[in-house]
Amino acid sequence: MKKSIYIGLISLGLLTGCSDFLEEENKSTATAESFYLTQEGYNALINSCYSTLRDVYAPVPYMFIGGTDLFFGTGQEAPLGLTAYQTLTPGTSQVGNFFQTLYESIQVSNTALHYADLTAQTNDLTTKKGEARFLRVYYYFLLVQHFGGVSIVSDMVRQPITHFDRNSAEEVYNFIIDELLLAEQEVLENQNDFGRVTKRAVRHMLAKVYLTKGYEDFGSSSDFEKAAEYADKAIANESLTVNYEDIFAFQNDVNPEIIFSVQYDQSSLLNGGRHNWDTPFGPLITGTGEGVFKQLRLKVSEYLWKVYGEYDSRFEGTFLNVRTSPYVGHYLDEDGYPIDKYYPRTAEQYADTVTWRAEDLENRADTEIIPFNDSWWHLNNQSDYPSLKKFDRVQLPDVRYTHDLFVARLGETYLIAAEAYFKAGDLGTATERINEVRRRAAMPGHEGEMMIAQSQIDIDFILDERARELAGEGHRWHDLKRTGKLVERNKLYNPQVSQLYDNGQDPFMGANGNLKILRPIPLSVISLDAGDYPQNPAYE
Template identity: 55%
Template sequence: MKSVKSIIYIIVLGIGMTSCSGFLDEENLGNTTAQNYYGSQAGYEGLVNAAYATLRDVYQPTPYVFCAGTDLFFNAHAEVPIGLASYQTLTPGNSQVEYLFKTLYQSIQIANMALSYSDQTEPFTDLETRIAEVRTIRAFYYFLLVQNFGDVTLVTDLISEPIVTFERDPASEVYDFIISELSATIGVLPESQADFGRVTKRVAQHILAKVYLTRGYDTTNGGSAADFTEAAALADAAIGGQSLSLSFDEIFEYQNDNNEEVLWSIQYADASTQNSPAHNWDYAWGPLVQGSNDGVNKKNALHPTEYLFTLFEDNDTRFEGTFLNIKTNPYTGYLLNPDNSPVAYYYPRTAQQLADTTAWRAASPMRSETIISPIDGHWWDVLNQVDFPALKKFDRVQLPDIRYTHDLYLARLGETYLIAAEAYLHAGNAGEAVNRVNEVRRRAAAPGTEASMEVASVDLDFILEERARELAGEGLRWLDLKRTGKLMEYTKVRNPDIKSINDAGTDPFLGANGNYKILRPIPLSAIALDAGDYPQNPAYE
């Protein structure tokens, strides 16, 4: 971990991000001491903003640790860490796992600092709300830690002097802490906030619903059937009667990041990315696009699997909301000048699209030279670098005159409905599970096909299919498969990297002493810095 002195130094220099709404503006604090500055409302607000800014640090890298090694994407480039992509060579030296572990604990210490100073700052109207916001962010980080690493160290106070050894607290105690923290903040946080992007009661309810849902599967760490009932009730509370009224495409529409279905997001704006890094979540999905006039830098690194490309029904508009079914020249022409950008490729996939290609081409002079590339095996061929639909959810624009970074969504209403569905299913209320799934599917339906998209029954496999269709590329799939115990089952069939190893007679998940690589390894750097005997996860011993 960083020393407390270095953490204070970074915060004083102003790591707080500038959001679209302006509530996280950077401020130069000069030579003011931390004690004096954080004693004022303005100073304490800056410290809270620093806790929000750590979200950028956690999610800034190319999202291999969140998205590789699932049934939705496979490794198509040498820069993807092979250990994350196919598990066999995943070791405690993996740099992406180390970054996640280290950055989460650094971020927790900044949250601990904000909480430590909360009883030293001057009283102001929003102080209790700000404290609840920071506690929610910290609980969210511990939820990421316990899901990825299992037993982890609970550090709930600001570290003000060197500590040379830590103990790993049981995952059951970590879950108890997270639940206690979020339950407390729900009673304090407002229903809404003037600044888009701040934590609200609905955000905490969404997170806590997922915590209960996750623990419900983990009976060895305190989970029980009652957790699913709690998760369903909390998810419904977070939904708050709000329907899914936007089209799926609108959720990720250019410059529509602050839309009504986003409960919580990491916000980005041009001014805020001048001195701090933007995320790299648009880069890895390909196809290869690196022209100076294209406004993007993409590489075919995490390639969609055949399973993902073929998962969508003809009437499901989430395919076109997730993937770019045209490729314009330049690439960002589809965002910035769609009426006047030549279409280089068109990717039809439904029966109607395949039948109407002649009419489609004739509809615009921008399509006269278009290569029509219908769905077949070349879409998911690992050697195909340029000719397949791009995952577009988080496309950025990087041009001299336009700098735009799409926000990253940490909680949105479509997922809240699916959390409720999964929880109701396991709580024994299949009817309510179907109702929540159908709300999501009706929104996804092409106009006039809503009734045909409804289903009469669901099981866990179907809900996970819905989560794939709704949430592909949003950094949740590994956690979904790990939570439900489906990680090995699904990837050994649907991920070609993992399937080839398994079909050759080697189980890529099998680690030391017969243990499976379901959790991430504790980084070697953390173990080496501990003066005691900090235990490794069993599969990596």
């Protein structure tokens, strides 16, 4: 582990920003220590804390959504350890990279908090400390969910350390909560620069941390009550006003729904840093001039295709149900390109295809109509089904656009509140929070059909609702792990996993009868620690 932490002390001379308020700078004529003592240097250091979000989220999101009920692995490039668990070991490279990147990112925030007491004192210094504090414990929240107890390193590390003690998961959760409570006092209610941490972002995260802690052996009912309280504080009586599809619309990353995001813009991507969240879902698109590149490494499960109701607009907000020539033509000019294929999902849509075609004969006269059917999720179908569009990048000579990744948004805050109230025993309020989400999701004129009664709510319904609202956004593995449904719902809905069970194999079974719920501590951490750094039981 000493190597993982020490690598975090990289030169921060080149600072790649997360948005237009983070500018790329090269301060090669000044040492880091003297530079960070200035107002300009400390601002650059805080900006580098934000840029570490890109490092964490840059890879294909196997760690976040692989091996779930929503997506299963296809192709040799999809790591079996993360999509089907059978080959998950301490040597799985994606796990090791994830662990190391999180600690490197934590060390950048530790550096910022260290220099906060030394740098030039300014009116906004307390706010910046709160921002760094939030980012640091956000990474610890990812660590504790995936690995259980880990080492809490809260000081800037100047020299290699040969051994770290492993804190318990309870200690890590308490550290996260204590730091978030401090950050809530330090950051601003609103920021002039969109993308910086606000009180609302902190409250959303406090709600999620309390909710997750409540499920743990050391959790309690008061954690769910706190989760509900902070979720409502983050909601702040605000209704969901952004049309669902508009949340993810082309070049609309800054909208009232977004509480906190990993930001991208072309001017701040001079040294790379683009994410790969658009590439794995398919359908397979590799042609020159299409404007996107999709490899088909994670395929949509039959469960996810079917979980949307007849009047739920979130399907059309999640999946692109037309295929234009080129693919990105739909984004560049919705009415300006021929539509090769149309994928009507509902009975109403399919019954109205004649009218649909007549609305734009120039572009729809030759469209192939492919209604909802079993072939959409057939393993051999690589190209004929709607594409998950939420995070499509457009890469053309004259348009270079990388969609932001939404870490926290108001729709999820409502669902956090619903789950917290449900776990606290308040089904009435849980129903109200879910119905606000479903009201926004309803197709016009069908709001009544979308409303639910409190008798319908259980944890599986909440997971279904989170699938409809948040598919592809990086929450699903955490959702299943938190609620204790990781094994059950993979077995039911993930064809990779269910096939193993059908063949008499249990891919979740690890060493000494322990299940692979947590990820393994990477082999590099175990081997480099001079002391005894414990492995998680399923991998011993």
